[in-house]
Structure formats: C-alpha cells, structure tokens
Amino acid sequence: MRIENMIQPRLLKGFRDALPNEAYVREQIIVRLKQSLSSFGFVPIDTPVLEYTEVLLGKGGGETDKQVYRFQDHGNRDVSMRFDLTVPLARFVAQHEHELSFPFRRYHMEKVWRGENTQKGRYREFIQSDFDIVGDDSSQSDFEILLLMKTALEEIGVDNFSIQFNHRGILNELLKQLELGQYEVEILRLIDKLGKIGREKVKDELTELIGARTEAIIQFIDVEGTNLEILSELEKLVPQAEEPISRVRSILSLLQAMDIEDTFSINTSITRGLDYYTGIVFETFLPDLPEYGSVCSGGRYNNLAGLYTKTPIPGVGAAIGLDRLIAALNEKGLLKDLKPGAELAVFALDPEYAAEYQKIADTLRKSGVKTEVLPMGKKMQWYFKQAEKKSISHAIICGANEFSSQTYQLKNLINRETSEYKDLQELSQVVLQELR
C-alpha cells in the first residue's frame, strides 16, 4: 500500500468507538439487565435497523423527522434508520398481533440513530434499552414495571435511587376543572421544564399564558408529604380525578405490601412532557448525583400501534438511559470490578514447552479462570510489563526447572507474592478465591 493512498482512520462527528473496558462494562450491564427482565418472564425481540421511512415516520413530518438518517436504497425505496425502539415495537406488535400472546412482556436493547446537535455529550448513535408490558391495562402491570425498575437497577449495582411517579390523568382532570383543556400542550411543556428553568420562571411563563389560574397549577405541582398525604391532598384539589387517584392508590398499596414503598415517591410535577403517555408516568433520580437527571423513565400509553392497526393496544413501559447510568456508576466507582480480559497470564518462557503452556491454560480455563498464554520465548521482564499493561492479576511462571520438578509457580501480580503448587486444580481454586 503506497502511503499517498493512505486514509486517515477517523470517525464521524457524534459517533464513538468503545474500547474494551467501556465495551465490556456496557455488555455486562446489559447482561444483568436482561437477567432481571428474564426473571419477570420478559422476552427479547429484534427488529431491523432499516425500515420504510413511511413506517417509521408515518405520513406526517414532525420535528424529530429532521434528525432521522433517511435515504434511497438500491431499489430506490425511501428508507430510514430507526430513531427509537418504540415505533418499531408498535409496527412489530401490529404486524405480528396474531403470533404473540398478550400481555406481551418484551425487552429490546439496541442502537438507534439521531442526527442531533452533538453538544453536551449527546451522541448520534446510542443504545436504547426498553422494556414494556403490551396489551394490558391493569394497575398490576403498572406496579410490575415499577418493581422491575427497582430490581434491575439494584441488580446492576445502583445503590441509591428514587423512583418518582405521577398519573397524567390527575393533571388532565385539573386542567378540565380549570377550563384550561386547550392549553394542555403548553402547560405540560412548561411543567416539564421545571427542573431546567426553576419554579419561579415556570410560574412567570404560566402566568403570561393563563393568568390567575396559574396559582392552582402551582399549588398542584407543589403538593408534598408522604405518598398517602399527597393522595389525600390531591383528592381535595382535584375531586374529579377519582379514577386516576384510585389507580395510584392501588399501585401504592402493592408497593406497601411488598415493603418497598421507600424507593417510590409520588411527584405531581412529573409529566414526561409531550410524550404519548396517558396513565402513570415515572422518572428515576440518583440523589447523590442529581446532575445526571433521570436514568430510567417511562409510563403508560393507551394506544401504542394506532398508526398500523385498528386494535387499540395499551401498555406500560420504561427505558433505561444506559450511557448516563454507566457514567454515573463510573463516577461512584461502582464499576471497578468489571474488567475485561484474562485474569491469569501464562508466561510462555521456554519454546521447548509450547504444548505444556497450552495444557496449563486449558486446565485453568476449564476451572473458570480466564487465561491467556502470552507470546513465546520473551525475557522475564517483558512478561511482567505485558501482564501489567493488560491489568492481569495473576501469572503462572514455569520454565525447565519447574517442568522437571512438576511444580507450578503462581505469582499474584498485585501483592507480588509467589506460591508453588503441584496440583493445577488447587492452584486455580486459589486464584478464583483471590479474584472474587
């Protein structure tokens, strides 16, 4: 290859490589999430990255549409890369309605693409991790998603989090009561900005929009207390919201019965903005790291697949913000144990014993120790450096002497202690004990 033909290895703006440490952490977190989801009977699905643009975007053309990676394929079809996993789920459920059994509990954790502005740690390629219960409208499913959020976050090691929830129906009833129905969109949008612009600014903008009735909205989003106190207060403030309040009460009583109410707080200012939610909505915050915002959010919708089928398909689901969550766990030092690669290195000092080194490695792997045979015939110092570079904690050092006396020298590369073993099984047990 002539140098003048060389191409600079580089990435598109907004796209990233994952080096092994990062890729491994992501992989392991996803494995754990899937384990939690499986334990609740959730099943995976997969859908294509490319679909007909019409199927993904509908016939309209909203704000998101401009961010979509859209082009003509080889057959001049108008195609797009998926920008979320919810639209593909809707299409999937409509298309396979008769092959699925409902309530359908599915998860889907894959990449999506949006040609967004790349400022502030936003990427154009990122992983969505969604789980939903589709085809069921019960408070039992609402509760199950909340319980699953708690279970999954604990499973991946998040040690302090607060799941805050609300019911869209209560605010809707309040707006009706105040004859503010026609301002619903603007009011939702404003309340959603609470965290960003602050209470006073929201109040000012509301007042500009709806005048004196602002007071009642502010009173509503200000309601505080224990979950039960909040519900009593809401019953007084929005007497027409009997149905949504009673739904929240059912969910709460299940949380209480399971003795996990502490993790969950009703928060009347949570609306999930302009999303398509119609029932409960929720967000998850890290009290130690509020700057990360919500790491897991979602809610209930009453018509998932209206674009594709006449069958009304209700559901409830959540999405974990994987990148954000991993960044937060990293900041708290909770991912230190997730290290990819070998745990033990075999120093293949003497080419004479090539096969012996491989046999040692084979035995150790079969005992559960991740083992790498380092290249053959290097100097002792090279091996130590190589093991250090790869953050390998243990080494087996064997040359002619050891093989003739049939002993294996094990070196803990962290505390620098050396020990000798006649039996590889015994040696591997020691390594496993020191590792876990």
Added chain:
Amino acid sequence: MRIENMIQPRLLKGFRDALPNEAYVREQIIVRLKQSLSSFGFVPIDTPVLEYTEVLLGKGGGETDKQVYRFQDHGNRDVSMRFDLTVPLARFVAQHEHELSFPFRRYHMEKVWRGENTQKGRYREFIQSDFDIVGDDSSQSDFEILLLMKTALEEIGVDNFSIQFNHRGILNELLKQLELGQYEVEILRLIDKLGKIGREKVKDELTELIGARTEAIIQFIDVEGTNLEILSELEKLVPQAEEPISRVRSILSLLQAMDIEDTFSINTSITRGLDYYTGIVFETFLPDLPEYGSVCSGGRYNNLAGLYTKTPIPGVGAAIGLDRLIAALNEKGLLKDLKPGAELAVFALDPEYAAEYQKIADTLRKSGVKTEVLPMGKKMQWYFKQAEKKSISHAIICGANEFSSQTYQLKNLINRETSEYKDLQELSQVVLQELR
C-alpha cells in the same frame, strides 16, 4: 387515528423481525460464545454502524462496494453502513494503536448490512461474529484460534463438526514452482469453487486456463491421508514450501499434545478464495449436515490495516456464521431447551389477594425461577390456556382457601401433577429440579 391514514406494517425485502423464540436463541448463543472467548482472555470492542464511506471502502471501488448502503448525511458527508466487521477492526486498530496492547484479542458480534440479491436465504441485515488475535504472527496464535473454534462450538452445543485447515503459502509455492504466479487469482477462484461445481468441472476450467500444468494442481488438492501423511506428501510435492509446512507441523503438534487432533484435518483444497489471507486458512463443516457449508471460517493475514497505517499489523481470526449455525442446530433439535419467558405462572385468581400473588412471584424470582403473574381475576380455564400459549411449564394456583390454610398449590402443566407446599422455598427447589 383515522383509518385512511393507516400505514401497513411491513418490512423491507431482505430484512427480518426476530420473534421472541428466535431472538432468545440468538441472544443465548451469543452469550455462550462470549463466555468461551472471555475464558481465553478475549475482550469486546464496539465501532459505529455509520462511518465515512472513504474509511470503509477506501478510494477504490470494487464489487462489494455496490452492495453498500451509502448516502449523504445531514452535513452532506458521504457515509456508509458497515458491511463487515473486519474493515472497522482495521480502522479501529490503526486509530487506537497506542491505546491497545498487543497481541490484542478482540471479539465483535454485531449486525452488518449488504444490499445483496435476496434469493436463497440471504439477508440484507445479518450478524457477524468475529474474533481475532491482532499483532502477533506466531503459530501459537494460529493454534489458539483453532482451539477456540473447537471450544466455542462445543460450548454452544454443536456435537459433530470437522475443522479443516490449510496454509496459503504451500499453494503459493506450488504455483511459483509451476511458473503459474500470474494466474494466482484465477486458480484460487477455481479451487474455491470445488464444493459448488465439482472436481471435474474445476479440472476442465483449469485445463482451459493453464493446460498440462493442471495435473500438478489436481494432484495437490487431491492429497489425502492422515494429517502427518498429508504433510509428508506435500513436502515431496512442494519442496520449496518448507516454511509454511513447518508452520502447519507446529500447529499440528500442539493439537496432538492437547489430544484434540481428531477434530482437525489438513485439507489442501481450502483456499478461502480471494480473501486477504496469507497464512493458515480454515473452514468448519458439519458432517451430518453438509448442506449448510462452512459454519466457521477464517485465517491468517499479514497486513490488516495497510489502508490506514504504515505499521504492518499481522493477525489471525475467525468468523462464525451465526444464522447458518442456528439453523443447523435447530434442524438437529439441539436448541429445544432454549425457551424464552417465564417458567412459572402465578394464576392471580382472586383480586382480593393482589399483593399476595406479587409476594409469591418475588420469592420465586429470588430463588431463580422465572416467574410471571398472569392478569387478575380471570376464569380458571383462561389461565391454563394462557400458560399453554406461553409454553409455561409450572403454575401456582391459589385462591381464598389456599391463602387461609397457607398452602401453595403447584401444578406441573406438562404432566398435570399437582402438589402442595407450605414453604415457597421448598416449592421453588422442586420447580428448579423439574426444569433442569
């Protein structure tokens, strides 16, 4: 949503959804592959789906290029979706050369896209599963990839397979010897068609191309016997190929020392066609299901990243044909145990006990039984049907009577046997035993 605005839920030609069974099998097979790879110290990486077209295709324009999904992005950049994981690996290694430590053992199992002709079970979106040892030119690495192929295929339950290997260098020396160097490409292409068009047709086409010298080529690809016999024969036929033959001998002696030579056969007709391999090449066949062709292939290359860096980067690697392998395992009935979803259903017969059903499920999940609480307050027959639809094998059936006597009724839905337990832990142990 008005019906006239509805959109038909459909997929692009050559693209597929994976329903839960299929998605789960794929997920579990990948988990097992990654476990095997991890045990050898391999680490994951990730690269973007979209890259600069120039980076993926170079400055030329070959046959593959026409199949690439290529378009202008929002910033009018010429971008393409990756069509394999080897080019991204080359770019990745060149770009992160100083952040990686070599030999670099990496795996990458993700989707790639090719706008190919969709006949004969070929899809335009499919998963590549690659693993390579990069930055090392030793026979030890060649051996390790072969051993890993065997380990990984066994780990995912393939019960009968044959790994056949060869060394490109031997054929190259033969061609030199016959003064056929300038026909290398055509000859490789013809030998590669052996499986498809048969020996006689290859012979005819070779004769047309190179006349009488065909005999020597045919004699070469016809060499048979034990691995050692083949090597002796090759030493006679191609005396100049001392170096590649001695490399194959080293690999073979490691396979013998590990007592796994039976799985591996030298096959002089394996060339991997026009691929960029320069050393050993290999393919994996299923003797029971020859029609599936090779399910795992690869080889050694001497210059992975020549397009992006002056550093010559050798390596050796393999790719598993996941779709083909899964189809073959399915045909052999070896995937029956990989069933997604709940193993046990809680029949939530009486809404009075909503919280109790959830507590039962929680205990079972914590004991390791995948548990789903079915919707509340249905008729008994509905629950049985629902559990059957979902292929759930066990159920806990509890109503007012059971709760008042504090017993749990467990029903094995396959053999229809019912038993009663006072203790949920005991019950879950019984379920786990019956499941495994």
